[in-house]
Amino acid sequence: MKKKARTDRELTFIYLQILDGHRIRIHRNFLIHFRGKPRPTPRPFDFAGYIELQLDVTITALDADWIAVLFDVPLGGEPHAITAGWLRASMRRVNEEKSEPGMPVLECREPIAVPPSQRVLYRIPIVTNARRIAANHKLRASRLLPPVLL
Numbered sequence: 001m002k003k004k005a006r007t008d009r010e011l012t013f014i015y016l017q018i019l020d021g022h023r024i025r026i027h028r029n030f031l032i033h034f035r036g037k038p039r040p041t042p043r044p045f046d047f048a049g050y051i052e053l054q055l056d057v058t059i060t061a062l063d064a065d066w067i068a069v070l071f072d073v074p075l076g077g078e079p080h081a082i083t084a085g086w087l088r089a090s091m092r093r094v095n096e097e098k099s100e101p102g103m104p105v106l107e108c109r110e111p112i113a114v115p116p117s118q119r120v121l122y123r124i125p126i127v128t129n130a131r132r133i134a135a136n137h138k139l140r141a142s143r144l145l146p147p148v149l150l
Helices: none
Strands: 011-020 023-027 045-057 065-074 080-088 120-133 137-144
Touching: 045 065, 045 080, 065 120
Parallel strands: none
Antiparallel strands: 011 023, 011 045, 045 120, 065 080, 065 137, 080 120
16 A cells, blocks of 8 residues: 655754864754754763754645744743744745855845745754753744734
8 A cells, every 4th residue: 555645744954063072063953843842961061063954844825934943942831032034935046066064055136936835845054053052952043923903
């Protein structure tokens, strides 16, 4: 029996530059699913430098604004916003020659039509940050949409 491919599932990855002793390693599958609960980190870790959130999603609108916030969440405590990034779906063109994993360089010169109901990869640059995440804390990303003003 052939398995049916799911098209409604969001694939979300974040690139963090993890400081491991004196080395920096770029870690891709570090997190983050907007659905489900992230696990606490077993020990403290540091990250510094570029951060990129990747959304591989389908939308039905003609355009969308993605606003993403990265949170440090202590066990039993309130989430603390670490950093954020944003992207207009139609301005998603990335200059691949100038980009690196974790640091997409967006051209933002002319809009690209968003194909309704088709999966598209959105590379959202998150404001550079350096942070120590304590043991037993969680990292969580939230995707926000701006409020509609009438």
